[in-house]
Amino acid sequence: MQITKLRKEENILSEIPKGLTNTPSMQSKSLSSSFKPTKPPLSLSHSHSQSPMAAIAASNAVVSKSTRLSSNYSFRPSSAPRNFHPWTSISLANSKISSGSGCVRAQVTPLEQTSAAAPAQSVEAPAVNVFGTSRGAVSTTVSPVENKTPLSKLKETAGFDGSGNESTVSITVVGASGDLAKKKIFPALFALFYEGFLPKHFTVYGYARSKMTDAELRIMVSKTLTCRIDQRENCGEKMEQFLGRCFYHSGQYDSEKNFAELDKKLKEHEVGRVSNRLFYLSIPPNIFIDAVKCASLSASSGNGWTRVIVEKPFGRDSESSAALTKALKQYLEEDQIFRIDHYLGKELVENLSVLRFSNLIFEPLWSRQYIRNVQLIFSEDFGTEGRGGYFDNYGIIRDIMQNHLLQILALFAMETPVSLDAEDIRNEKVKVLRSMRPVKLDDVVVGQYKSHTRGGINYPSYTDDETVPKGSLTPTFAAAALFIDNARWDGFLIDNSYFLLIFNFLFIFSRAEIRVQFRHVPGNLYNRNFGTDLDRATNELVIRVQPDEAIYLKINNKVPGLGMKLDRSNLNLHYAARYSKEIPDAYERLLLDAIEGERRLFIRSDELDAAWSLFTPFLKELEEKKIIPEYYPYGSRGPVGAHYLAARYKVRWGDVGHEQ
Numbered sequence: 295m296q297i298t299k300l301r302k303e304e305n306i307l308s309e310i311p312k313g314l315t316n317t318p319s320m321q322s323k324s325l326s327s328s329f330k331p332t333k334p335p336l337s338l339s340h341s342h343s344q345s346p347m348a349a350i351a352a353s354n355a356v357v358s359k360s361t362r363l364s365s366n367y368s369f370r371p372s373s374a375p376r377n378f379h380p381w382t383s384i385s386l387a388n389s390k391i392s393s394g395s396g397c398v399r400a401q402v403t404p405l406e407q408t409s410a411a412a413p414a415q416s417v418e419a420p421a422v423n424v425f426g427t428s429r430g431a432v433s434t435t436v437s438p439v440e441n442k443t444p445l446s447k448l449k450e451t452a453g454f455d456g457s458g459n460e461s462t463v464s465i466t467v468v469g470a471s472g473d474l475a476k477k478k479i480f481p482a483l484f485a486l487f488y489e490g491f492l493p494k495h496f497t498v499y500g501y502a503r504s505k506m507t508d509a510e511l512r513i514m515v516s517k518t519l520t521c522r523i524d525q526r527e528n529c530g531e532k533m534e535q536f537l538g539r540c541f542y543h544s545g546q547y548d549s550e551k552n553f554a555e556l557d558k559k560l561k562e563h564e565v566g567r568v569s570n571r572l573f574y575l576s577i578p579p580n581i582f583i584d585a586v587k588c589a590s591l592s593a594s595s596g597n598g599w600t601r602v603i604v605e606k607p608f609g610r611d612s613e614s615s616a617a618l619t620k621a622l623k624q625y626l627e628e629d630q631i632f633r634i635d636h637y638l639g640k641e642l643v644e645n646l647s648v649l650r651f652s653n654l655i656f657e658p659l660w661s662r663q664y665i666r667n668v669q670l671i672f673s674e675d676f677g678t679e680g681r682g683g684y685f686d687n688y689g690i691i692r693d694i695m696q697n698h699l700l701q702i703l704a705l706f707a708m709e710t711p712v713s714l715d716a717e718d719i720r721n722e723k724v725k726v727l728r729s730m731r732p733v734k735l736d737d738v739v740v741g742q743y744k745s746h747t748r749g750g751i752n753y754p755s756y757t758d759d760e761t762v763p764k765g766s767l768t769p770t771f772a773a774a775a776l777f778i779d780n781a782r783w784d785g786f787l788i789d790n791s792y793f794l795l796i797f798n799f800l801f802i803f804s805r806a807e808i809r810v811q812f813r814h815v816p817g818n819l820y821n822r823n824f825g826t827d828l829d830r831a832t833n834e835l836v837i838r839v840q841p842d843e844a845i846y847l848k849i850n851n852k853v854p855g856l857g858m859k860l861d862r863s864n865l866n867l868h869y870a871a872r873y874s875k876e877i878p879d880a881y882e883r884l885l886l887d888a889i890e891g892e893r894r895l896f897i898r899s900d901e902l903d904a905a906w907s908l909f910t911p912f913l914k915e916l917e918e919k920k921i922i923p924e925y926y927p928y929g930s931r932g933p934v935g936a937h938y939l940a941a942r943y944k945v946r947w948g949d950v951g952h953e954q
């Protein structure tokens with residue numbers, strides 16, 4: 295059979311679209327609250343007779359209480375690309391705002407109605423005053439600075455084709471009946487819609503084998519729209535509009551005929567406009583290729599771009615990953631493939647580069663000369679919970695370390711890229727991955743949680759989970775020391791700098807942190823104030839990715855008073871206190887990037903190869919030798935071996951408790 299590739303995106307346009315030369319139309323925007331939604335998920339009866347829209351609207355009545363707020367607020371209009379910024383400053387001084395239970399409501403008067411609006415195409419962003427509304431009000435001024443975006447990109451994402459006609463985006467969630475689609479993808483799409491980030495003409499299609507009508511899909515989607523938005527102003531109305539754009543097509547993943555039917559339905563919505571199509575493969579990996587093949591042959595766009603978001607796992611090792619890439623490339627060009635690692639979409643991971651490259655104080659210290667070790671720490675406070683079938687086949691090293699943690703490491707350790715262009719950044723990430731020593735069995739501790747009784751309660755072991763095979767040796771914990779043999783990070787003077795990755799499944803709490811421990815101050819005049827434990831004086835930069843995002847620096851400080859007592863204090867940037875704007879879910883950022891054709895936060899195939907090369911020999915050895923994991927009690931800090939590993943490299947694990 296002739297293999298056709300999906301159409302490559304067309305992003306060459308000759309003129310600035312008219313829509314971008316005007317001040318964008320204003321929408322009523324609600325201010326975000328920094329506290330978590332408290333409203334329970336929407337629940338709709340599964341009934342054809344009841345309109346989901348009406349039910350949603352009814353369920354969105356919120357008791358209001360008055361809260362005054364004054365602020366300027368910037369947002370990106372629905373038709374504008376993210377990297378371009380007709381930043382429109384909206385004065386909230388005239389806003390009427392009321393807050394309900396955990397809900398801040400704002401009626402926003404656009405700035406153009408109150409004072410001079412910023413020119414629509416200005417590349418200089420105006421200063422924005424942000425007034426914190428809860429948890430420690432902060433009044434300050436920040437100036438959002440965005441990078442210039444190539445003109446072609448602007449036009450591509452603004453929803454116009456080359457002839458000035460408006461284009462459409464059709465987003466098909468393949469595997470729409472599944473866990474990820476319900477939990478993350480539909481809520482993220484709705485949040486984007488609510489915030490005005492989806493293009494004017496868009497359609498969302500659910501595709502899966504399950505039989506469902508459009509109405510049933512809408513009920514399913516509305517039941518799971520429990521995202522950060524559901525406490526906000528006009529949420530019900532917006533949801534109604536969003537659900538009106540959601541449709542469903544039932545089909546097999548390996549049926550070109552079923553995808554051709556989908557194509558026909560998509561065309562009905564695209565009504566002759568330039569059609570851009572995004573497929574999100576939210577299905578088990580064994581059917582990725584079938585689905586890509588059928589989407590490619592039967593449902594790719596005829597006149598716009600076609601992109602495919604591929605979920606992890608991208609194989610189990612170097613060979614299977616290479617085979618997957620090869621198979622995908624039979625149907626797709628590399629720049630149509632968006633391999634998602636949702637950790638790259640997390641706010642503080644994205645901020646890593648800003649922190650490093652736009653603050654003079656950090657970059658000069660960012661090497662083995664000043665940094666002793668870097669710890670990437672990740673833990674979850676829940677077990678496999680029905681995902682044992684998937685998890686047992688992959689284990690914690692493939693599920694978290696080889697991708698999420700390694701990606702963070704690469705961003706952390708890379709050299710300064712030539713620019714913020716996706717290829718420049720990904721080039722640097724590949725270089726750092728290729729400079730790393732392959733992981734050695736000796737440098738890894740693996741563990742598995744065992745049953746444990748505490749306070750009269752019996753907690754199960756990993757293998758007590760019915761979806762896990764009895765006698766499984768799959769690690770639920772891993773700690774590894776990794777080394778980068780390049781000029782910045784190679785062993786130097788006293789000892790090596792290294793990266794320790796630790797993942798602990800079923801820890802006492804869930805968290806993800808980057809902890810950077812600096813070297814001791816040479817000849818520290820105050821050494822005697824720290825007693826024999828100089829580690830107590832180590833400066834430590836902590837980037838708390840989640841929960842309760844924060845960046846803090848541990849410094850030595852004099853305790854006020856007449857004596858000379860030192861303690862360690864934190865210079866603390868606590869996001870909830872500093873920023874009133876809530877943090878979007880990683881999937882929102884990544885979906886928007888895929889729609890905009892921004893590949894920076896997606897993984898390129900050579901990055902993936904490099905990542906697998908580091909872990910594959912070790913994983914094979916682990917499995918061939920049937921290494922027995924160290925057992926550790928459910929809910930504990932993990933096996934004692936991790937502490938021996940740390941001690942071998944003279945590392946003190948960062949604090950494991952919550953700290954400010």
Ligand SMILES: NC(=O)C1=CN([C@@H]2O[C@H](COP(=O)(O)OP(=O)(O)OC[C@H]3O[C@@H](n4cnc5c(N)ncnc54)[C@H](OP(=O)(O)O)[C@@H]3O)[C@@H](O)[C@H]2O)C=CC1
Pocket residue numbers: 469470471472473474475502503504547575576577578579581605606607
């Ligand atoms: N769930 C999560 O939190 C995360 C998931 N992922 C990845 O995202 C993808 C989707 O995950 P998730 O939603 O949990 O997966 P699900 O197991 O829920 O599968 C999604 C859908 O695929 C169809 N499906 C399931 N098994 C098969 C099969 N054997 N053959 C054909 N179709 C099947 C089902 O739809 P139907 O029967 O209607 O066709 C199902 O609703 C996976 O690649 C996963 O690894 C990544 C990170 C986190």
Ligand SMILES: O=C1O[C@H](COP(=O)(O)O)[C@@H](O)[C@H](O)[C@H]1O
Pocket residue numbers: 636674693
């Ligand atoms: O990819 C995965 O990530 C989640 C953790 O993601 P988070 O955003 O909730 O921290 C993990 O639970 C899952 O096992 C894994 O496949």
